[in-house]
Amino acid sequence: MLPERTDVLVVGAGPTGLAVAATLAGHGVTATVVDRLATPPVTSRAAVVHAGTLEVLDRIGVAAPLAARGLPSRRFTVRERDRVLLTVPFDRLPSRYPYALLVSQAETEAVLADRLAALGGRVLRPYELTGLDLDGGGATATFAGGEKVRTRWVVGADGMRSPVRELAGIDFGGPTDPGESFLLADIRVDSALPRDQVNLFLAPRGPLVWAPLPDGTVRVVASVPDAPREPQARHFQDLLDERGPARRPDRVTDVRWSSRFRIHHRIAGTYRSGPVLLAGDAAHVHSPAGGQGMNLGLRDGVALGDTLAAVLAGGPDALLDGYAAARRPLAEEVLGFAAGLTRLTAVPPATRPLRDLLLRGASVLPPVRQRLAVRLAGFEPTGR
Ligand SMILES: Cc1cc2nc3c(=O)[nH]c(=O)nc-3n(C[C@H](O)[C@H](O)[C@H](O)COP(=O)(O)OP(=O)(O)OC[C@H]3O[C@@H](n4cnc5c(N)ncnc54)[C@H](O)[C@@H]3O)c2cc1C
16 A cells, blocks of 8 residues: 655656665665556566676675576677677676676566565555656655655656656657667577677668577567567568578577567656656667666666665755766766667668778777777766
8 A cells, every 4th residue: 555655756666666666775765666567567678787787786685686597698799690790798897797697677677676575665556656746845646546645755767758757847858750660579599699699780771689598589679660560480580581690590480579669869858856856768768779778777776776865864955966967977878879889780881891890990909899898888987
């Protein structure tokens, strides 16, 4: 049952909201966490957790149990059909987790929820936020069943379409067209590609990501002009034939899960408006190239949990302006990086040899490879 009053109301129990709540719980603060879904989703969605994120999750006791459920990927490889253009190894990362961890988002959420439960917290379901009245002392939240909760702080961790952001009137500017279209699936595939790496295939009609998952399937994500409503095995076979290995082509034998989504590159105008704080997809969305979206949200979540705990312990509210001011530029950087990866694909045929030369050049320069590894792994300047 919902309480009448709380210090912190976290709206949304995806990875971001769970990270906020588990971090607060680690500081001894019990937040009220709500989600409109009756049960957590079981689908795989975001499939990679990077080393920089694992380091942050380590602080809240989540990295080790998560690592135990995932498959470590030791390198990231950029290819064009059979040619390897760039290899970025993760094994020299300054981390106890020197790899990209392949793990389904459902597992990531389950481990975060377990940690929250171990610290005495839980998610209240199904409660859908429908209204938010803001005033000088906090906010009054209204739910679909008519319930009301008075709260000092509201965390909008309620995803890309964030009702919290909308109700608080925070801008999420950007074009009005439907956005870039992606097709994705977890497939079984006969493949000669090594299973210890994530591959990004650059192709004239768009990139294709090939990432091995712990259950023996492969996550395929491809940018496509118009994704079918119910993607079938033949759609993924066609994409692999068009963009994947040519000499020893992949053969799709089964589709375990598939989906499609459209996305824009957008950042909220501000991460804080009075008692409202945004984190995760509610604050930023961008293409899945490089697998950065959920990672940034998880790191937002821990940063926000730490900051809210400091404020509730008597620190100045201005600390939360610091959260907002520090995190937004990080999202801008990640958006720029994801856009750059997408642009690598969109290079016109005449310029492709130059692109390939540059990538191969980067591949033989260890400092460049290391910088790319650190960037992909999501290490952030300390204190943000
Ligand atoms: C099909 C699919 C595939 C994806 N693949 C990738 C990928 O390969 N790589 C990648 O980086 N990212 C991927 N993403 C994006 C990734 O899933 C998100 O970045 C991540 O889930 C963001 O976490 P979040 O907690 O911020 O928001 P979400 O996971 O969206 O969680 C928001 C939560 O808020 C709840 N909520 C919303 N409105 C209300 C309300 N009014 N009241 C109460 N609760 C509410 C929702 O039920 C939800 O549980 C994918 C997403 C989808 C849908």
